[in-house]
Amino acid sequence: MAYKLLYFISFLVASISVFAQDRTIDIDLNIKKNNNYYISGGVGFYGSGGGRKLCGKWNRIFINEREKNFSTENNFYNPLKYFYNEKPLTIRYQGHIQRLGWNRYDCDGDDEDFNVPINVVFCKILHDSKEGDGHGASLSYSYDFYVVPLHTLKTSDNNSAKFLPIDVKVPLIAKEVFDNDLYHYEYATEKKRWWFSWLDDYNWEPLPAKFQQKQSIEVSAEDVLGSKARAEEMIGKPIYFRVVSYDKDTGLVCSSSEVLPLTVTQAAPFITIKNIQSPLCNSNETTATVTIQLSRKLLGSLEQYKKNRDAYLGEVFNGFSFIKAGENEKGGDIDGLPKDLTEYFLQHDRIDNVVLRTASVTTNYQIDIMGKFYYLNNNGQRKDIPLYTDDAQHKGRFTVAVPEPLNSFLYYKNDNQCFGESKGVITLEISGGTPPYKYIKNGEEPVLVDDNFVYDDNFLYLSNLPSGTYTFTITDKNDCQILKNGVVSPVVVKIGGPAKPIxxxxxxxxxxxxxxxxxxxxxxxxxxxxxxxxxxxxxxxxxxxxxxxxxxxxxxxxxxxxxxxxxxxxxxFLGADTYTLTIKDRNGCTLTKKITITEPDELIINSIEATPISCNPRNSDPNNNSSINSNGTLTVNAKGGVPTYRYVWKRFNKPYTETRDKTITDLVDGIYQVEVIDANENKAVGTYTLTYPDPLYLKVTKSEMTCSAPNGGQATAIVSGGTPPYTYLWNTGHTDAHITGLSAGKYFVTVSDSRGCSVQEKVVLSYPEEVEVVSTIITPVTCYEGNDGKIALTLSGGKGAVNVSWYDAEGTLITQGTTNGGKTISGLKAGKYKAVFRDQSDCPALEQFYEVLQPEKTVINIPSQITICQGDSRSFDLSTAFPSATFRWTDSTGSLLSTEPTFTVSTKGNYKVEITDQKGCKEATTFEVSQSDKILEVDFLAATNSYYNYTVKLVSLSHSITTQWVLPREVTLIKEENGAAEVRFPNEGTYTIGLKGFLDGCEKTVYKTLWVEKDRLGIGKENTSKEVLIDDFGIFSNPNNGTFRIKVNLKRASAIKVYCIDILGREVFPAIEQPEGTTFDIPIENRRISAGQYLVILEAGGDVMVQKMIVNH
Known part of the structure; x- marks a missing residue:
């Protein structure tokens, strides 16, 4: 285990050593450009089974939860390098081991694993380790990671020469995916290479803080070096730039971009293109004019430039580059530039009216400055360097708007379908140019296309066009025309249609x-x-x-x-008629014709003319001539059809030989048929019944002998049958049908007809009180112009029945209304009538005359035309004229307005009054009332109280109209002048005086009642002389306020006296007396006279005149 631990410690020391330097310095630039992050480091993994063999082992590395590495090796250290585009946020390291079971055969022993999440921090060592406990399945691991951004740095693509202008900023652009705290900018003014290294060394300095922690910045040489003077010293020399990130622990550079050198130079003036005058029309050669505006004049001495250009220091213009914006393609030619641009722009900052030869379409252009800057280097040598012209403001970008070529084509056309019609339609689509458009059709006056739009602004629509060729010259707002190959090209459209009518x-x-x-x-x-x-x-x-x-x-x-x-x-198969033939062609065009087919007139037998049989065989002919009983003839007359005609005759039911002539002869009675056949075999059939004439009969009548004429006998031969006219032969030798002067006796007559048939007869003459009107009753006509008059007579005497004939005054026979054999006649109008009485004798007729009376005509005294003025009315009172009648007043619609004898009308219209008296007689009249827009005002002044035998003056107050005084019959009119009247009343009593006014057809009467009494003041005396001396008597003014003048004119000289009394007869002021004279003008001023009505009385000799005066205050 000691060995393994030593191994991990060695690994850690090595890692720290490595991470202390710029890990990206030796990464190829293309790798930096294609990747955003670089992850370096390594992982260790060791597992043991505690004496048993491991049957399962593995370890995995995940970045952003996506597996990047899988391994089954044990006891190893695995160095790692990843280039990554996505921002690494987490790294996960996992591992697992399992040992064999107790039987050392099955893999079911105990196991151990780990799962370590790591949050990524850029430019910082990420390290951890764990050592197993050595018992059973034991697992040890370690990891070391270092994540840095992969920086790149560039300037604008436009800055192709990589210049750094002194006072114009250029962009420094780093990769844009990183957090802002990873961007740090440094610059250097010196570069040198160590003799023992392949690396260059620079005196890197950070840019000022305002430029840090940004993905891109803009700087000028002045910004970098801190002053313009220092920047000018660097003209022609490079300044180096890089973007770096610093280690979070040491502060040293952990990642850097490539070094970007920019050469310091002078920036050209900015350029602006102004006052662009684009071409108005699109033609083969288009030009535009512009103004080139610089932001300043050129830097340099004009004097030095003119004196010695080889020693000149400053800016120099070599020319302008005129290209299409965004392209390197030449934009056209520039005209109107000064010969020496440098000399010009050392003095000016703009050029006007520069002419550009441009493309024939709207194009974005760019005018660039081409120039150099001459300076002295550190050795005092004159050098030049291109001016910086890559800023956007060095690109004089502008647009020359060239109208689209004016063009038009036929969008739609509709030909005429029928000959001669005007339904053609032309729709032209117009494009290009500058709207609005105008067109000239066939040389007519120009018309704005706007007036014909039915689609939108680019369509010309014309309708109702006859067939023909239409030539359209189209222009735009700038009078540009359509050009084809540089030649004006009108649009020609032909509206077709049939060449000929149907x-x-x-x-x-x-x-x-x-x-x-x-x-x-x-x-x-x-x-x-x-x-x-x-x-x-x-x-x-x-x-x-x-x-x-x-x-x-x-x-x-x-x-x-x-x-x-x-x-x-x-x-x-057409009969006679007027037919309508309608012809339609493919387009529905129609020709209509009225065609008449005629036919011959109907073949008819117009007439069958007959020569009748002379005599009836039943006659007893004294001559016994039988041929005259079978001498009939028939002739047929046909018309219509188509001549010539053929004829076929037959006789019905009796023997007869068929005949084909137009006329047949020697015929006896019978029914004959004829068939007429024309040239087209049309047939007409007619029949004629030929009969014998009636037997010839003779009767003789006779007249009775009268008492007045014993030799006045008469006889008359009355013939029937046969064939008139007849001839007569009496045994007395007379040859007329009627003979007279006969006495009693026997007479014979022989009668022959026109065809020679004869008969004889005989007559024997053998051997006759006065009409009297017993009573007459005449009933008169009830109403005026009525017709219910009647005359009834009682007669006696006469021979036989007595016939009564009636005649009117004009001698016209009356044929209606008679009864009782004419003795009674009714339904008569007023007038004179004659009755003629005839009995059965030959005595003369008796005549009698009679008269039917009627009441007088009723007259309704209402004018037919009446005019009323505004606010007036017209009243009628028919009660006196028709005391017991009934009345109906109606308007023009027949509506009943009144049934009273009095009626007032105040509106215009047509009116009617019908009057029915006690007898039922009716009388009616109509009248029309018109409405004038005038106002008729009628009034007059008159003394309400006066004295008889005094002259009273009536003064009309209606001065602008025609007036007429309405006076009772007993009142004497002395004088009438200027609308005033002077009157005298004969006795005391009440008198109604009226003044009728007329205006514009209107009339109105105003009535006033005057009381006339004896002279209470004793001014006049009854039965005194009634000589009229006063010619004129006036009060001025009247009405007045107590101050007035009295003017008097007399017909002869006389003294006068003037009185003034109130309505109670009291004197208002003492009487005024004036000496003899004929003219008087008396002023009176008495303001104490109370307002009211007064009588002013003038006495002159025995003449007295009174006037009414009104005082107002």
């Missing part, structure tokens, strides 16, 4: 319509040859023929026409 090519030709050959025959045809439109295939169309009653015709034959592409639609 047409019936044989319309109007002989073969188009075959008319019916006969009346009501259905042998007509329509043969339509169709072209045009869009056939269903190479030639077919859909046709439909409809009769005028709506019925569709199905008798159709379809085929082709004589020419290619012609379609034949043949409809047959």
């Amino acid at each position: 047409t019936i090519v044989n319309e109007g030709k002989v073969n188009f319509i075959t008319h019916a050959k006969g009346y009501k025959r259905k042998d007509g045809m329509i043969s339509a040859i169709i072209t045009g439109g869009t056939p269903i295939d190479s030639y077919r169309y859909t046709t439909q023929l409809q009769a005028s009653n709506g019925e569709f015709i199905n008798t159709l034959h379809m085929g082709t026409g004589e020419k290619k592409g012609e379609f034949l639609a043949l409809y047959y």
